Amino acid sequence: MARSRASGSKVQSLVKGAGMQRPLRYSINVTLDGCCHHEAGLPPDEESMSYWTAEMQRADALLFGRVTYQMMESAWRRPATGVWPDWMDGWEVPFAEAIDGAKKYVVSSTLSGADWNAELVRGDVGRAVQQLKQEPGEGLWVGGVTLPLALADLGLIDEYEFVVQPVLAGRGPTLLAGLRERIQLELVDRREFRSGAVALRYRSGGVSS
Numbered sequence: 001m002a003r004s005r006a007s008g009s010k011v012q013s014l015v016k017g018a019g020m021q022r023p024l025r026y027s028i029n030v031t032l033d034g035c036c037h038h039e040a041g042l043p044p045d046e047e048s049m050s051y052w053t054a055e056m057q058r059a060d061a062l063l064f065g066r067v068t069y070q071m072m073e074s075a076w077r078r079p080a081t082g083v084w085p086d087w088m089d090g091w092e093v094p095f096a097e098a099i100d101g102a103k104k105y106v107v108s109s110t111l112s113g114a115d116w117n118a119e120l121v122r123g124d125v126g127r128a129v130q131q132l133k134q135e136p137g138e139g140l141w142v143g144g145v146t147l148p149l150a151l152a153d154l155g156l157i158d159e160y161e162f163v164v165q166p167v168l169a170g171r172g173p174t175l176l177a178g179l180r181e182r183i184q185l186e187l188v189d190r191r192e193f194r195s196g197a198v199a200l201r202y203r204s205g206g207v208s209s
Contacts, residue, residue, distance in 0.1 A: 021133045023158035024063075024140045026148045027055055029197075030175050031165045036145055037172040038071070041165030042195050046091040048163070051191075051199065055161075056098035060137035063121075063129065066108040068144035073116050076100055105132065107147055126154045145173060153180050158204055160185060166196035 029041045078100045104118035121128045185202035
C-alpha cells in the first residue's frame with residue numbers, strides 16, 4: 001500500500017508541473033445503488049445513444065483495460081463486409097461509427113497485440129497516461145471499471161461523468177469500489193433524459209482528507 005501511495009504522489013507531482021494539458025474524462029452508467037455492471041441499467045435508446053455518441057466524438061482517444069476493450073470490440077467493430085449487422089437499429093449506427101473509428105489505447109500485460117485502431121500500453125500506466133495527457137488535443141476518455149479505479153487513485157482523472165439510471169440493481173460491482181482516498185468533486189453540468197436517467201458531470205477537486 002505504501003508503495004502504491006508513493007507512486008500516486010509521484011504522478012500527481014508530474015501533473016502539477018505539467019501546465020496545461022488535455023483532460024482525462026471518465027464516463028459510466030451507474031444505478032441508483034451504485035452498481036456499474038454494463039447490463040444493470042436501462043437498455044439503450046435513441047436519446048442515450050446520441051449522448052454517448054457525442055462523448056466518443058469529443059475525445060481524441062479512448063483508454064480501455066483489456067476486458068472493456070474486448071467487450072467493446074466484439075459489439076462495435078465494423079464487420080469485414082463494411083456493413084453493419086441487421087440487429088443494429090439505425091440510431092445505433094452513429095455510435096458504432098464513432099467508437100469504431102476512434103483512436104484507442106489498451107492497458108494490458110497479457111495481450112500480445114491490439115488492432116481496431118489501437119495501441120497497447122504496458123509498464124507504468126500512470127506515467128504512460130500522463131504522457132498521453134501532455135500531447136496536444138481536446139481530451140481523453142476512459143471507460144470500464146478496473147482501469148478508471150487505478151487512474152483515480154493516481155489523481156489522473158479530471159472529469160467524472162455518471163449517467164445515473166433509475167434502477168436499483170441490488171447486486172453487482174459498485175462504482176470505484178476500493179478507492180483509497182476520498183475525492184472531492186464539483187458539479188459542472190446536469191442533464192435529464194426522458195427515461196428518467198440523469199447525467200451528472202463533475203470536475204475533480206483532488207484528494208480530500
